[in-house]
Amino acid sequence: MLIVGAGFAGLYQLYRAREMGLRTRVLEAGDGVGGTWFWNRYPGARCDVESLDYSYSFSPELEQEWSWSERYAPQEEILRYINHVADRFSLRPDIQLNTRVTAASFEDEEGQWEVTTEAGERFAATYLVMATGALSLPQRPKLDGLGSFAGAVYHSAQWPKEGVDFTGKRVAVIGTGSSGVQMTPVIAEQAAQLTVFQRTANFSVPAHNVAFTPEALRAAKARYPERRILGREAITGQFLNANTKTAAEMTDEEKLAELEYRWKGAGGGFRMLRTFADQMSNEQTNRMVAEFVRAKIRAKIKDPRKAELLCPRDNLPFGAKRLSVDSHYYETFNRDNVDIVDVQATPIVAATPHGLRTTEREYDFDAVIFATGFDAMTGALLAIDIRGSGGVPLRERWKDGPVAYLGLGIAGYPNMFVIAGPGSPSVLSNVVHSIETHVDWIMRLIRRMYADGLKRVEATREAEAGWVQLCADEADKTLYTRANSWYVGANIPGKPRVFMAFVSGVPTYRRIIERVEANDYEGFKFASDAQSGELVRSSTACANTRSGNHHARRQ
Ligand code: N01
Secondary structure, three states: OEEEOOOHHHHHHHHHHHHHOOOOEEEOOOOOOOOHHHHOOOOOOEOOOOOOOOOOOOOHHHHHHOOOOEOOOEHHHHHHHHHHHHHHOOOHHHEEOOOOEEEEEEEOOOOEEEEEEOOOOEEEEOOEEEOOOOOOOEOOOOOOOHHHOOOEEEEHHHOOOOOOOOOOOEEEEEOOOHHHHHHHHHHHHHOOEEEEEEOOOOOEEEOOOOEOOHHHHHHHHHOHHHHHHHHHOOOOOOOOOOOOOOHHHOOHHHHHHHHHHHHOOOOOHHHHHHOOOOOOOOHHHHHHHHHHHHHHHHHHOOOHHHHHHHOOOOOOOOOOOOOEEEOOHHHHOOOOOEEEEEOOOOOEEEEOOOEEEEOOOEEEOOEEEEOOOEOOOOHHHHOOEEEOHHHOEHHHHOOOOOOOEOOOEOOOOOOEEEOOOOOOOHHHOOHHHHHHHHHHHHHHHHHHHHHHOOOEEEEOHHHHHHHHHHHHHHHHOOOHHHOOOHHHOOOOOOOOOOOOOOOOOHHHHHHHHHHHHHOOOOOEEEEOOOOOOOOOEOHHHHHHHOOOOOOOOOO
16 A cells, blocks of 8 residues: 555554555655645644644544643644654554655556656555545745845745744735734734735634643543544534534523634634534524624734724625634734734735835835735646556546545545545544545455455545535535535635535544445445456445355346
């Protein structure tokens, strides 16, 4: 098995594949493990899912021996954790760093994947697992004149390892997604002047981050099994104490009390997304939540001009763009050395030798930071020239948007799996939980293939099309599709507008993939030799044989 990427997904896949006895290698572009947490080292970077949840659950010993310092661990601590995992489970000998995969093609004659790296190395593998991450291909808008800018230029996701000292500097931050929101308060404390260039005001909710006391951590660890069960059964794969009532089922006093309870933290920012059961499907309910949050934002910012700019417009449903979770973001704009520029009203036209020029004026800067996000969900996969059976390029198959069965297998791409790919809960979930779910499921499938003497598996076109349609139908029932977010590819010029995640939640998704498994992997077809692709078992055959012999039956 060849695994691309050594983040949370790649490491766990390696652990499980090796446990089964597969000869396995991980290829990783970076010079260290950690994926997202290796690259995103900008000031203030930390997880916005609670670290007790955003961590592996496969090893109770690991859960007990690792101690998180804060509710939301900072980037360097998460990176330390991932490195600890790599050492504790002796994963490093099978990880090849500094190795960027550029191409992967399924060779029909050999019935195996051939993978090529930037340095020209070639690898052959029976199974190919893409653990490339949903948010790993940084996007930086083209800016005329950037080459002439005399200052320093950074991207949040390509941050220098040695860090950057902004003391006394004039700094521009372009972008107000989670990365911009996290770095702004920290840079503001160092910089002489910080100017935030905002194109769209997004909703951010307070993290209420706290350091763990030894007692609190001990108590939390003592309840770890229970915590994991609650997480598995929660829509996002982390327990957010969701309100099961719709707004219509509550009185005005109850609604306000629920909103206040969630805003005050009660365990973390994302709980605000679960204030009412219908807030992502009922416009009126959503507007009520949005109004409540806007009032809270206004109350934090003294300057009415800044407050209005920072308040999301009412055409953006609350939570339809990925919510940010912050520590003193809005309050930072009360500082004299921090200002905000509305890029919608006065777009940035070009960089100059001294800074940036908008349609209104010129600004002088010592540093410009792009916090402009990623080509999400599909970017890292399509950056690799992946070709399936018959040489079909994935770039071609996905030209109208990603298609994948269950978000993990693609018709025409035998023995290839995507971890937390498009069409799975992935970015709408506690992704570590989603990663573990996918890897465990894939390993059960591979074990089953060994047991049945099967060498080749791939999703059927029909199952794939059905799944893509289901994902689109489910998304259309929600307000998610209303926003110009990276969920729909709107941040990348020319990217097809498709809602790319499975929206109906982690427990529903898990039950579906478990049912597929119980039904002899309906929607997948198998072959007993990897070359020919001759069908020996399909969902139809399974349906016929389910009650008795579930072994392969030639058709
Ligand atoms: O990127 P984003 P991010 N001119 O795409 C703006 C995860 N994450 O790196 O909204 C001017 O959200 C763009 O404007 P608009 C999390 O899932 C997690 O911040 O497109 N502005 C937007 O404001 C998150 O959602 C953590 O109009 C331009 C910003 O840049 C995801 O990663 C921390 C522009 C990009 O925001 C991505 O977050 C950080 C242009 N040409 C990230 N192009 C955790 O805490 C783009 N923008 C775990």
